[in-house]
Amino acid sequence: MATDRPRSVRRPSPALVIWSSIALFGVLFALLTYQLAAGRPAPPRPVVVRKVVKRRVVTTIVPTPGRNSVSTSAAVSSESGALAAAPVTTGAS
Amino acid sequence: MSEHDVVFDAMGSHVRLLIGEPGPGMAPAPAAAEMARKFIVEFDRALSRFKPESELCAFNADPRERVPASELLRAAVRAGIAAAERSGGLVDPTLVGEIETAGYVASRAGVPGAPLGAALEEAPERRPAGPNPAQAWRRFEVDERRGTISRPPGIRFDSGGAGKGLAADLVAEKLRGYSRFIVDCGGDIRIGGANALLTPYEVFVEHPLTGERAFVLKLSSGAVATSGLNVRIWRDERGRYSHHLLDPATGEPAWTGLIGATALGDTAVEAETLAKAALLSGPDGGHEVLAERGGLLVHDDGRIETVGPLAARPRVRIPDLAATR
Numbered sequence: 001m002a003t004d005r006p007r008s009v010r011r012p013s014p015a016l017v018i019w020s021s022i023a024l025f026g027v028l029f030a031l032l033t034y035q036l037a038a039g040r041p042a043p044p045r046p047v048v049v050r051k052v053v054k055r056r057v058v059t060t061i062v063p064t065p066g067r068n069s070v071s072t073s074a075a076v077s078s079e080s081g082a083l084a085a086a087p088v089t090t091g092a093s
Numbered sequence: 094m095s096e097h098d099v100v101f102d103a104m105g106s107h108v109r110l111l112i113g114e115p116g117p118g119m120a121p122a123p124a125a126a127e128m129a130r131k132f133i134v135e136f137d138r139a140l141s142r143f144k145p146e147s148e149l150c151a152f153n154a155d156p157r158e159r160v161p162a163s164e165l166l167r168a169a170v171r172a173g174i175a176a177a178e179r180s181g182g183l184v185d186p187t188l189v190g191e192i193e194t195a196g197y198v199a200s201r202a203g204v205p206g207a208p209l210g211a212a213l214e215e216a217p218e219r220r221p222a223g224p225n226p227a228q229a230w231r232r233f234e235v236d237e238r239r240g241t242i243s244r245p246p247g248i249r250f251d252s253g254g255a256g257k258g259l260a261a262d263l264v265a266e267k268l269r270g271y272s273r274f275i276v277d278c279g280g281d282i283r284i285g286g287a288n289a290l291l292t293p294y295e296v297f298v299e300h301p302l303t304g305e306r307a308f309v310l311k312l313s314s315g316a317v318a319t320s321g322l323n324v325r326i327w328r329d330e331r332g333r334y335s336h337h338l339l340d341p342a343t344g345e346p347a348w349t350g351l352i353g354a355t356a357l358g359d360t361a362v363e364a365e366t367l368a369k370a371a372l373l374s375g376p377d378g379g380h381e382v383l384a385e386r387g388g389l390l391v392h393d394d395g396r397i398e399t400v401g402p403l404a405a406r407p408r409v410r411i412p413d414l415a416a417t418r
Binding site for chain 2: 087088089090091092093
């Protein structure tokens with residue numbers, strides 16, 4: 001009767017495993033390092049350039065007879081309801 | 094919303110009262126207006142330097158150093174001293190002799206003023222006014238406990254500097270509780286009432302040269318007052334133009350480069366003080382005086398300058414469609 005002999009399994013030598021691991025680690029480390037070194041900062045946020053147009057309303061004061069016309073930036077406020085029947089005026093007295 | 098509107102003459106000017114709805118238990122607006130009118134007439138009777146029978150004239154003529162005084166006169170002197178302190182002596186209530194020398198001896202109520210434009214052409218070189226080094230107003234002392242006023246006899250007091258503002262403030266105190274009100278004593282205006290906060294009053298500022306509307310203020314509380322050269326201006330005995338706003342440093346009418354100033358304030362006395370001080374300070378100084386509370390300056394050439402909070406009005410933006418195409 002023939003008896004099967006167990007096949008002998010060749011196991012890699014410990015030195016090979018160690019050096020292979022170190023080599024793989026080195027390759028991966030080098031790859032990551034390269035990627036980090038070559039990495040670029042995040043792209044800047046896009047700047048929207050808008051043109052702002054301001055217009056100032058200028059009121060012209062009625063010129064004094066015999067004097068030069070004068071313009072000022074005095075604005076007239078808007079009308080509002082429910083106010084006194086006749087205007088209230090402040091002036092020299 | 095209804096308001097009772099009363100106009101009458103007192104203190105050499107027009108007075109106007111606008112009174113809204115009364116609070117619970119308060120007198121109707123017409124009754125309140127009549128009470129306020131009587132108070133102002135009495136105020137004028139007691140504190141006018143043009144009425145020989147007034148308490149003010151009696152006080153000024155009193156040879157005693159310490160003089161018993163009514164609550165009204167004590168309040169007027171306190172207001173005058175406060176105005177002088179606030180203005181660094183520019184609004185000086187003791188220039189009675191100087192104003193009489195300038196020709197303002199009797200009331201000028203109803204007397205048309207001389208043409209301001211012509212006066213400006215003949216006026217001397219413009220320069221800011223300054224305080225009187227003597228500072229006689231510091232010699233006044235009000236004793237509320239004794240009900241007296243003391244000062245060196247001979248120093249006279251003029252209620253004109255803060256009188257109308259004080260009258261407006263005192264009437265405003267009496268109208269507290271009404272829905273809204275305006276007390277206008279010759280352009281020294283006090284505004285109050287909860288409803289005025291919701292619907293502000295419009296107050297027109299009169300241009301001293303043209304007499305037209307120069308600016309519109311929307312006010313919901315506080316006070317506004319205007320000081321100007323255009324009303325009480327005349328030719329003196331020497332034919333020179335003169336007016337009622339004196340330079341305390343010289344005792345002469347002040348020609349500062351400004352012909353009008355309008356000031357905002359918490360009280361009418363404060364606004365009146367700031368307006369006078371601004372006008373007397375000239376263009377540069379006036380700008381500083383009005384910077385905190387806001388106001389308007391009217392220059393000799395008629396130009397109007399807004400100052401402080403009034404100058405910081407929001408700008409009106411109108412999109413320019415053509416520019417965006």
